[in-house]
Amino acid sequence: MTAPPPQAPEPGLAAIPERVATVRSRIAAAAERAGRDPAEVTLVAVSKLHPSAAVRAAYGAGVADFGENYAQDLAAKAALLPEAHWHFVGRLQRNKAAVLIAVAALVHSLDSLPGAEALARRAMRAGTVARALVQVELERRAAAHGVPAADLEDFVAACRRVEGLELRGLMVMPAPVADPEEARPLFRRAVALSRRLDPGMRALSMGMTADYEVAVEEGSTLVRVGTAIFGPRMGSPMGSRMGSRPKKEGK
Ligand SMILES: *Cc1c(COP(=O)(O)O)cnc(C)c1O
Numbered sequence: 001m002t003a004p005p006p007q008a009p010e011p012g013l014a015a016i017p018e019r020v021a022t023v024r025s026r027i028a029a030a031a032e033r034a035g036r037d038p039a040e041v042t043l044v045a046v047s048k049l050h051p052s053a054a055v056r057a058a059y060g061a062g063v064a065d066f067g068e069n070y071a072q073d074l075a076a077k078a079a080l081l082p083e084a085h086w087h088f089v090g091r092l093q094r095n096k097a098a099v100l101i102a103v104a105a106l107v108h109s110l111d112s113l114p115g116a117e118a119l120a121r122r123a124m125r126a127g128t129v130a131r132a133l134v135q136v137e138l139e140r141r142a143a144a145h146g147v148p149a150a151d152l153e154d155f156v157a158a159c160r161r162v163e164g165l166e167l168r169g170l171m172v173m174p175a176p177v178a179d180p181e182e183a184r185p186l187f188r189r190a191v192a193l194s195r196r197l198d199p200g201m202r203a204l205s206m207g208m209t210a211d212y213e214v215a216v217e218e219g220s221t222l223v224r225v226g227t228a229i230f231g232p233r234m235g236s237p238m239g240s241r242m243g244s245r246p247k248k249e250g251k
Helices: 016-033 052-060 071-080 094-103 113-125 149-160 180-195 212-218
Strands: 042-046 065-068 085-088 106-110 130-137 165-171 203-205 222-225
Touching: 016 042, 016 052, 016 212, 052 065, 052 071, 065 071, 071 085, 071 094, 094 113, 106 113, 106 165, 113 130, 113 149, 113 165, 130 149, 149 165, 149 180, 165 180, 180 203, 180 212, 203 222, 212 222
Parallel strands: 042 065, 042 222, 065 085, 085 106, 106 130, 130 165, 165 203
Antiparallel strands: none
16 A cells, blocks of 8 residues: 655645745835834735635744635634634625624724624624724725725714724725835825824724835834735736625625
8 A cells, every 4th residue: 555645735825935924024124124123013914715725824834813805704714713813804894793703803994883883782792892993095086995084083083982892093905006106105194194093093004915015114013915925816817906706795
């Protein structure tokens, strides 16, 4: 009897540890250029539309934080790897609040008071608090999500009155740019907004594959990096920023 041949890792998976190392060293270099401590920056590996084997490969390479856009996928992957920290970075739907409270350490995309109330209500019921970032919209775009910058102060004040909700900071997601330098002015505006908030609310989720180094130079504390770690997303031939998905998640 011959032993089965050693299983070759799937080609996509084999590249993940090296990609993680590259992203980490670029984060560190960007932080150092800005006189920041690289330890201030958390790498959130956005694993949406990638299989859980890819998540495991990144976890094995030292990534402790993962982000997902769809509540169901978040729950499924978090169940397989509960020792990681799971972040929700997709559109917030109120009917998914219970799932998010059960598995997400941080919701990056809070952009409505009903959403805040739904999260808080579920959190209270579970004997915990909902930790969230306010997604701020700094550009005028047709398909924009997020609280307009002009309304941020009022929104934060309203959220303060919601028991069971703990705001940690802001999230921004610029429209795709050809040159990461184009995102810099917007990141600076996010930092300026962030500095006006309480010290407990200074987390800043900004920077994706195309622009995370610029984001770190400007003050990001959470970068959401997908493609640079996992490669192109399946079901996303256009390289959509939101990660288009063949089947729609129920409303
Ligand atoms: C998909 C996604 C990311 C990761 O995008 P990449 O360009 O692949 O790094 C980050 N943040 C959000 C909100 C996303 O939807």
